[in-house]
Amino acid sequence: MIGIIGIVVVLGMVFGGYLAAGGKMGIILKALPYEMAMIGGAAVGAFLIANDIATVKHTIKDMKKVFKGAAWKHGDYRDLLCLMFELIRLGRQNAVALEEHIENPAESEIFGRYPKIRADHEAVELICDTLRSAAMNYDDPHQVEEVLDKRLDAHLHHALHTSHALQTVADGLPALGIVAAVLGVIKTMASIDQPPEVLGGLIGGALVGTFLGVFLAYGFVGPFSAKLKSVIEEEHQFYLMIREVLVANLHNHATTLCIEVGRQNAPGHHRPSFGELEEALRALSSPVAA
Template sequence: MFIIIGLVVVFGSIIGGYLIANGNLAVLVQPAEMIIILGAAMGAFLASQTKYTLGLVIKNIKHIFGDPGMNKARYLETLALLNSLFSKMHREGVISIEQDIEKPESSAIFTKYPSISKDKHIVHFIGDTLRVYLTTGDPSDIESLMKIDMESMHEEEMVAPGAVNRMAESLPGMGIVAAVLGVVLTMGMINEPPEILGHHIGAALVGTFVGILFCYGIFGPMAAKLENHAHEMHAYYNVIKEGVAAAIRGSTPIIAVEYGRRAIPHAFRPTFAEMEEKLKG
């Protein structure tokens, strides 16, 4: 939603200001310039990708127009899910959650929180960690394993914003290429009247304008949006890591989820009373 609002503001401000200055919008419509700039930038983008990185970019495009959905309610749901698992471990032993982590789709604990359990990455992050602990009974390396998992996921999530940002950075250069070609064409018409030369020089300058606009007004913000999405998800997984690590170290369920609560960013962090009310509910 914010990306759409932002783009509307960008184009509204530019076009509005241009019209106020009595600009002619028809002059800005230069299909040849667009083909040169966008085509060359897209070609350079594809040339820089591997099958793996291109797949990640395509997979993450949806995040440009979506939102991670991080809010206080989502974090409370996550803490409640973790508390249910930790409480069962505390009451009945670690082995009691074996079926919950082996078959989360039929687990009474996971299915109670559909907004969390429908995300397979989150379920696997929790389940795989507890499965290792259940199998080995050794808590010493569990937190390190979660950190490795988080770093790997974060690096993958940063591939798409990096690729889109590099394409954005290439657009001003491609705009200059289009502008230079426009000047070359204009020089071939040097004997034409000034009004015709002026029209072609203006068309050439549109190339520079479009390259800069697309870089800082469209693709740059898209890359930043993907990067912000990755950082928010990393913070979310960190909450889970802190809670699970504390539970495996032997902390009581309420202390373990308190570790998770303290890791929540301040903008979304519920108070202890709010968390306690959610857990009781």
């Protein structure tokens, strides 16, 4: 909703201010279809040249995040901590029983209680792979930590690629606007024998290209890229919280302490309170063990 409000404000303030200053929309509306075809078409073409089909599809999919925000909400962080609690507790009570869940999470009763988390491939793989590694009795837990850090860095880098791709388009739009404006000037020069009022309209139409390139870059595509980057980084906090819990488990801290470490590392606006989490853990069907 806030994204839609932002778009309305940008359009309203720019064109409202233009009209309030005595500007006329006629020349803009007349030139807009042609300038948009040149600038927008060139931007899309350049985007296709610079990226593979997977990135194009991922970018289209990620555009929804600009308006919907991060996928993980307050309740998801609480559920993640409950899931981690159940898995760690089970692993300390019966390692063989845990293996059944981490080898086939799609059929796991524990994962099944948290369908949104189970549907996220990266979260499930991160949890299962690390718990599997922990079962190998590594002499140095820092070995697993290093693997975790590299994996999370690679995941974030890949997720941010769509934001970087959009920012590249935003950086190029002003130049594409100049290209469209130059073409408009060329058209104007070919009509140099026309009266001043005709030439004024042609020059005005050419300048619409410069305006449109800058307006799209800094009014829409650039902010879209920045918002997408912010959302992706916020979603990454979900995986970082998984890391903190798993690392605490590798160091053989008490189960409840592992979960508290994760809670403390959750984003402030999504962090469940101590009482809320304690109540959720008590509600689990199995008896609580430290």
